[in-house]
Amino acid sequence: KQEVTQIPAALSVPEGENLVLNCSFTDSAIYNLQWFRQDPGKGLTSLLLIQSSQREQTSGRLNASLDKSSGRSTLYIAASQPGDSATYLCAVLLQGAQKLVFGQGTRLTINP
Amino acid sequence: NAGVTQTPKFQVLKTGQSMTLQCAQDMNHNSMYWYRQDPGMGLRLIYYSASEGTTDKGEVPNGYNVSRLNKREFSLRLESAAPSQTSVYFCASSDVGYTEAFFGQGTRLTVV
Numbered sequence: 001k002q003e004v005t006q007i008p009a010a011l012s013v014p015e016g017e018n019l020v021l022n023c024s025f026t027d028s029a030i031y032n033l034q035w036f037r038q039d040p041g042k043g044l045t046s047l048l049l050i051q052s053s054q055r056e057q058t059s060g061r062l063n064a065s066l067d068k069s070s071g072r073s074t075l076y077i078a079a080s081q082p083g084d085s086a087t088y089l090c091a092v093l094l095q096g097a098q099k100l101v102f103g104q105g106t107r108l109t110i111n112p
Numbered sequence: 113n114a115g116v117t118q119t120p121k122f123q124v125l126k127t128g129q130s131m132t133l134q135c136a137q138d139m140n141h142n143s144m145y146w147y148r149q150d151p152g153m154g155l156r157l158i159y160y161s162a163s164e165g166t167t168d169k170g171e172v173p174n175g176y177n178v179s180r181l182n183k184r185e186f187s188l189r190l191e192s193a194a195p196s197q198t199s200v201y202f203c204a205s206s207d208v209g210y211t212e213a214f215f216g217q218g219t220r221l222t223v224v
Contacts, residue, residue: 044202044215099145099170100206104154
């Protein structure tokens with residue numbers, strides 16, 4: 001059974017810092033890995049999608065990496081801003097069953 | 113381009129009542145999903161449909177039924193609502209391998 005784990009569960013940092021969020025998964029038979037953002041009381045917004053054959057993807061201040069062999073992904077946020085405060089979730093799309101399995105998320109707070 | 117549309121956005125039910133949550137996507141995706149999100153539990157998969165005409169159970173299917181009406185629409189039915197089904201329900205769609213998963217805005221359901 002695929003399990004997705006995100007560490008830490010919560011993170012609080014001062015504005016301007018660079019930070020890394022972690023995601024690990026137990027089964028490497030995935031099509032892709034996706035990072036989402038969720039603001040309180042809202043739906044999920046896709047941030048980055050990494051195909052299983054790729055190593056990383058970048059969008060603005062965000063960079064996501066994927067190491068499928070070790071079952072790890074990281075989301076790097078550069079020069080953090082208070083507007084980055086949200087819950088960040090990673091999800092893997094499984095091969096075969098085509099299930100989308102989520103981690104529990106990291107609640108990020110950026111302090112002005 | 114609407115993406116994934118869920119109805120209703122809010123609903124209050126009495127214990128034992130039934131209701132159907134509707135979901136439609138306009139991206140021609142093959143796979144569709146229903147999740148529930150509860151505090152501290154993350155997103156848990158209820159049912160999913162990898163293609164038109166197929167449905168499979170996720171982690172927490174008890175008390176729910178689904179129908180993949182056509183490629184666009186995937187509905188979730190609660191036959192006899194229970195207070196434990198109070199949650200926020202999200203519908204999502206994706207396609208194999210190369211596309212992002214997209215989420216609806218959610219249905220906030222309260223069972224009293």
